[in-house]
Amino acid sequence: MRNHVWRPLYLVIGVIALLLLVRTLVVPEDFGSHESGYMYGWHRKGNEAEWRQVAVKYRTTAYCKDCHSEKYDSIRNSPHGIIPCEDCHGPGMAHPDDPAKLPIDRSRQLCLRCHAQLPSPSSGRDAIRGIDPTGHNPGTECSLCPPPHHPSVSEMQ
Ligand code: HEC
Numbered sequence: 273m274r275n276h277v278w279r280p281l282y283l284v285i286g287v288i289a290l291l292l293l294v295r296t297l298v299v300p301e302d303f304g305s306h307e308s309g310y311m312y313g314w315h316r317k318g319n320e321a322e323w324r325q326v327a328v329k330y331r332t333t334a335y336c337k338d339c340h341s342e343k344y345d346s347i348r349n350s351p352h353g354i355i356p357c358e359d360c361h362g363p364g365m366a367h368p369d370d371p372a373k374l375p376i377d378r379s380r381q382l383c384l385r386c387h388a389q390l391p392s393p394s395s396g397r398d399a400i401r402g403i404d405p406t407g408h409n410p411g412t413e414c415s416l417c418p419p420p421h422h423p424s425v426s427e428m429q
Pocket residue numbers: 331332333335336337338339340357358361363364367368372373374375376
Protein backbone atom coordinates (compact mmCIF):
# COMPACT_ATOMS: atom_id res chain seq x y z
CA MET A 273 0.00 0.00 0.00
CA ARG A 274 0.99 3.58 -0.52
CA ASN A 275 2.15 6.09 2.03
CA HIS A 276 -1.02 8.10 1.79
CA VAL A 277 -2.84 5.06 3.20
CA TRP A 278 -0.35 4.10 5.89
CA ARG A 279 0.19 7.55 7.29
CA PRO A 280 -3.42 8.24 8.32
CA LEU A 281 -3.69 4.63 9.56
CA TYR A 282 -0.67 5.12 11.86
CA LEU A 283 -2.22 8.33 13.06
CA VAL A 284 -5.50 6.59 13.92
CA ILE A 285 -3.67 3.75 15.71
CA GLY A 286 -1.62 6.33 17.59
CA VAL A 287 -4.70 8.25 18.70
CA ILE A 288 -6.41 5.05 19.87
CA ALA A 289 -3.30 3.96 21.80
CA LEU A 290 -3.13 7.40 23.42
CA LEU A 291 -6.81 7.25 24.40
CA LEU A 292 -6.34 3.80 25.96
CA LEU A 293 -3.33 5.05 27.89
CA VAL A 294 -5.16 8.13 29.15
CA ARG A 295 -8.14 5.95 30.09
CA THR A 296 -6.05 3.63 32.26
CA LEU A 297 -4.52 6.63 34.01
CA VAL A 298 -7.70 8.66 34.50
CA VAL A 299 -10.58 6.19 35.05
CA PRO A 300 -10.69 5.01 38.69
CA GLU A 301 -10.11 1.30 39.32
CA ASP A 302 -13.54 0.66 40.84
CA PHE A 303 -15.38 2.07 37.82
CA GLY A 304 -17.36 -0.55 35.95
CA SER A 305 -20.69 -2.28 35.49
CA HIS A 306 -20.87 -4.14 38.87
CA GLU A 307 -23.84 -6.23 39.97
CA SER A 308 -26.63 -4.14 38.41
CA GLY A 309 -25.32 -4.87 34.94
CA TYR A 310 -24.33 -2.89 31.89
CA MET A 311 -27.61 -1.08 31.38
CA TYR A 312 -27.82 0.82 34.69
CA GLY A 313 -24.70 -0.24 36.51
CA TRP A 314 -22.04 2.05 35.08
CA HIS A 315 -20.65 3.81 38.08
CA ARG A 316 -17.80 4.02 40.52
CA LYS A 317 -18.39 1.52 43.32
CA GLY A 318 -16.85 3.84 45.90
CA ASN A 319 -19.43 6.49 44.99
CA GLU A 320 -22.16 4.42 46.67
CA ALA A 321 -20.50 4.88 50.05
CA GLU A 322 -19.99 8.58 49.34
CA TRP A 323 -23.70 9.08 48.71
CA ARG A 324 -24.55 7.23 51.92
CA GLN A 325 -22.49 9.82 53.78
CA VAL A 326 -24.56 12.70 52.41
CA ALA A 327 -26.73 14.01 55.24
CA VAL A 328 -30.38 14.52 54.33
CA LYS A 329 -31.27 18.15 54.95
CA TYR A 330 -35.01 18.27 54.31
CA ARG A 331 -37.01 15.70 56.28
CA THR A 332 -40.57 16.55 55.13
CA THR A 333 -43.60 17.45 57.24
CA ALA A 334 -44.23 13.82 58.21
CA TYR A 335 -41.02 13.98 60.25
CA CYS A 336 -42.24 16.96 62.31
CA LYS A 337 -45.63 15.44 62.96
CA ASP A 338 -44.74 13.14 65.88
CA CYS A 339 -43.24 15.80 68.12
CA HIS A 340 -45.16 18.88 67.00
CA SER A 341 -48.54 17.26 66.45
CA GLU A 342 -50.34 20.35 67.72
CA LYS A 343 -48.73 22.49 64.98
CA TYR A 344 -49.30 19.78 62.46
CA ASP A 345 -53.01 19.58 63.29
CA SER A 346 -53.56 23.32 63.34
CA ILE A 347 -51.95 23.98 59.97
CA ARG A 348 -53.31 20.97 58.16
CA ASN A 349 -56.85 22.26 57.69
CA SER A 350 -55.86 25.89 57.17
CA PRO A 351 -55.08 27.67 53.89
CA HIS A 352 -51.42 27.02 54.72
CA GLY A 353 -51.98 23.28 54.91
CA ILE A 354 -50.11 22.65 51.68
CA ILE A 355 -46.91 24.42 52.77
CA PRO A 356 -44.24 22.10 54.15
CA CYS A 357 -43.07 23.09 57.66
CA GLU A 358 -39.51 23.33 56.40
CA ASP A 359 -40.51 25.93 53.84
CA CYS A 360 -40.81 28.42 56.72
CA HIS A 361 -38.55 26.86 59.38
CA GLY A 362 -35.65 25.76 57.20
CA PRO A 363 -34.23 22.26 56.80
CA GLY A 364 -34.91 19.86 59.67
CA MET A 365 -31.56 18.06 59.35
CA ALA A 366 -30.95 16.09 62.58
CA HIS A 367 -33.19 18.34 64.71
CA PRO A 368 -33.87 18.08 67.67
CA ASP A 369 -30.38 16.61 68.19
CA ASP A 370 -28.60 18.97 65.87
CA PRO A 371 -29.82 21.70 65.77
CA ALA A 372 -31.78 21.60 69.04
CA LYS A 373 -34.22 24.21 67.73
CA LEU A 374 -35.22 25.29 64.26
CA PRO A 375 -35.33 28.99 63.46
CA ILE A 376 -38.55 30.98 63.76
CA ASP A 377 -38.65 33.68 61.14
CA ARG A 378 -41.10 36.44 62.12
CA SER A 379 -39.97 38.87 59.44
CA ARG A 380 -42.30 40.45 56.90
CA GLN A 381 -40.00 39.00 54.29
CA LEU A 382 -41.12 35.47 55.12
CA CYS A 383 -44.72 36.23 54.22
CA LEU A 384 -43.96 38.62 51.36
CA ARG A 385 -42.13 35.87 49.55
CA CYS A 386 -45.54 34.45 48.75
CA HIS A 387 -47.98 37.28 49.54
CA ALA A 388 -46.49 40.35 47.90
CA GLN A 389 -49.03 41.07 45.20
CA LEU A 390 -47.52 39.86 41.98
CA PRO A 391 -49.62 40.15 38.86
CA SER A 392 -48.40 37.23 36.79
CA PRO A 393 -51.49 35.44 35.50
CA SER A 394 -49.61 32.99 33.33
CA SER A 395 -47.62 31.42 36.18
CA GLY A 396 -50.53 31.05 38.60
CA ARG A 397 -48.51 32.94 41.23
CA ASP A 398 -51.18 35.65 41.35
CA ALA A 399 -53.71 33.07 42.54
CA ILE A 400 -52.15 33.41 46.01
CA ARG A 401 -53.82 36.38 47.65
CA GLY A 402 -51.40 39.25 47.92
CA ILE A 403 -50.96 42.60 49.61
CA ASP A 404 -49.12 45.78 48.68
CA PRO A 405 -45.95 45.49 50.83
CA THR A 406 -45.51 49.25 51.28
CA GLY A 407 -49.12 50.13 52.09
CA HIS A 408 -50.13 47.13 54.19
CA ASN A 409 -49.36 47.84 57.90
CA PRO A 410 -45.78 48.96 57.15
CA GLY A 411 -43.13 48.06 59.74
CA THR A 412 -45.34 45.53 61.51
CA GLU A 413 -44.66 41.82 61.72
CA CYS A 414 -47.25 40.00 59.64
CA SER A 415 -47.50 37.11 62.09
CA LEU A 416 -48.92 39.46 64.74
CA CYS A 417 -52.23 39.32 62.86
CA PRO A 418 -52.85 36.14 60.86
CA PRO A 419 -51.45 33.23 62.88
CA PRO A 420 -49.00 31.67 60.41
CA HIS A 421 -50.17 28.15 61.28
CA HIS A 422 -53.85 28.82 60.70
CA PRO A 423 -54.46 32.01 58.77
CA SER A 424 -57.97 32.71 57.55
CA VAL A 425 -59.32 34.60 54.59
CA SER A 426 -60.84 37.49 56.57
CA GLU A 427 -57.40 38.47 57.88
CA MET A 428 -55.99 39.31 54.48
CA GLN A 429 -57.59 42.74 54.12
C1 HEC B 1 -38.06 14.03 67.91
C2 HEC B 1 -38.90 15.19 68.18
C3 HEC B 1 -38.87 16.37 67.22
C4 HEC B 1 -39.02 16.36 65.84
C5 HEC B 1 -39.14 15.15 64.92
C6 HEC B 1 -39.05 17.74 65.43
N1 HEC B 1 -38.92 18.56 66.52
FE1 HEC B 1 -38.92 20.59 66.51
N2 HEC B 1 -38.45 20.62 68.47
C7 HEC B 1 -38.35 19.51 69.30
C8 HEC B 1 -37.89 19.92 70.62
C9 HEC B 1 -37.66 19.01 71.82
C10 HEC B 1 -37.71 21.34 70.55
C11 HEC B 1 -37.25 22.27 71.64
C12 HEC B 1 -38.48 22.75 72.34
C13 HEC B 1 -38.21 23.95 73.18
O1 HEC B 1 -37.09 24.15 73.62
O2 HEC B 1 -39.19 24.70 73.37
C14 HEC B 1 -38.08 21.74 69.20
C15 HEC B 1 -38.07 23.04 68.75
C16 HEC B 1 -38.54 23.46 67.50
C17 HEC B 1 -38.71 24.82 67.09
C18 HEC B 1 -38.36 26.06 67.91
C19 HEC B 1 -39.44 26.31 68.93
C20 HEC B 1 -39.13 27.49 69.79
O3 HEC B 1 -40.00 27.82 70.58
O4 HEC B 1 -38.05 28.07 69.64
C21 HEC B 1 -39.22 24.81 65.82
C22 HEC B 1 -39.58 26.00 64.96
C23 HEC B 1 -39.35 23.41 65.45
N3 HEC B 1 -38.94 22.62 66.49
C24 HEC B 1 -39.81 22.98 64.22
C25 HEC B 1 -39.73 21.66 63.79
C26 HEC B 1 -39.96 21.25 62.41
C27 HEC B 1 -40.33 22.17 61.28
C28 HEC B 1 -39.75 19.90 62.38
C29 HEC B 1 -39.78 18.99 61.16
C30 HEC B 1 -38.78 19.27 60.15
C31 HEC B 1 -39.43 19.46 63.72
N4 HEC B 1 -39.41 20.56 64.55
C32 HEC B 1 -39.20 18.14 64.10
C33 HEC B 1 -38.64 18.22 68.93
C34 HEC B 1 -38.80 17.77 67.63
